[in-house]
Amino acid sequence: MEEKIGMTKLWALFLVVFVLLQNAQAAADGNKSRGGMRRLAGAPGVPVPMTLLTSAVAMGAVCLDGTPPAYHMDPGSGAGKNRWIIHLQGGSWCESVGSCLYRKASSLGSSNLMNKQIYFGGILSSSPLDNPDFYSWNQVVIRYCDGASFAGEGYDAGSGLFFRGQRIWNAAIQHLLAMGMSSADQVLLTGSSAGALAVVLHCDQFGAVFAGRGTTVKCLADAGFFLDAVNVAGWHTLRYYFGGVVATHGVAQNLPRSCTSHLDATSCFFPQNVIGGINTPIFVLNAAYDTWQIRESLAPDGADPGRAWRACKSSRLACNAFQMNFLQAFRDQMVGTVLGVSRSRRNGFFINSCFTHDQSEYLATWNAYGSPSIQNKAIWKSVGDWYFGRAEVRAIDCAYPCDNTCHHEM
Incomplete structure (x- = not known):
């Protein structure tokens, strides 16, 4: 009996040592090749403190x-000390003084109410396993507190609201340039949702900052390709909003x-009318069945008074044939719109057939076992x-339900 127990302990010890050696070798190989490896989504990394831009x-x-x-910054290391990712936080918008007053009392309207530290994941991760290409870069998240994708300019005396998104953008970029970004050899402007729309609106402004410096400048818009689409009642919810x-x-x-040289201002808030005129290379990452757009633009409660879409908006499996055809x-x-506005071969796109919204900030969808892919190529790759010109990427998935790598939200 004692001999069996001893052998069991030795075998368990062998397994532990084997796993540790395998992990160490994988990490070493990932550092050597910068190809890394995909792994299971786990706990977040080290929290990154907030800095007020007083x-x-x-x-x-x-x-x-x-x-x-405010912003959060995780400084780069090694080869990444001279490379920067600037990420614009998302969080919808406010379309009236009333809704902006409501927003003012949240972290999306006041730095007094923001979390003093946040975790970086996905494309912002500092782990070479999770984020092989960008892990060592300077990583910055600019907090979103203006309600108009960093593009507003105004002040409402009656409510005391400041609409200063463009000034926040200008101040943050100038501050980061003074901190060392001015000498960067590679930069990437990213954003998700409303932050991705901000990327589209500011991509060329960002590129102009580095004109003549020999810097590689590109932009990534994740879940920001908001369409001027007709809703289930036959009108344009998002255009009105x-x-x-x-x-x-x-x-x-x-x-x-x-854009504004030939279209009205509201039309020029839609990425589909802006991207075609952008000179800086840009990558569009979007789910073809964007859940935010399904719930808030295609089938909002105001366009569905009988609540016929309620179940479908909660689960794609509850959608009837008519609803699925609409989607x-x-x-x-x-x-069709992405193909139409991304003709430049310098641009790239990854449009998968998933019911989700925002895929670059989370390990589970960025780079993990079972994360979304098109033709066996994951989002991170x-x-x-x-970005690095290793291959042209113009990936469009076949229609739902063909993709079994999706992480569906509904």
């Missing part, structure tokens, strides 16, 4: 409530001239291949 207040660059803007954002925040003056038509519009 110097921006003198420039009038403040949140909705007048508090200073975006019209309110543009008017309330005074956005028109800060929109790309390549397939939306997917076709998404694919697709973005990296495009």
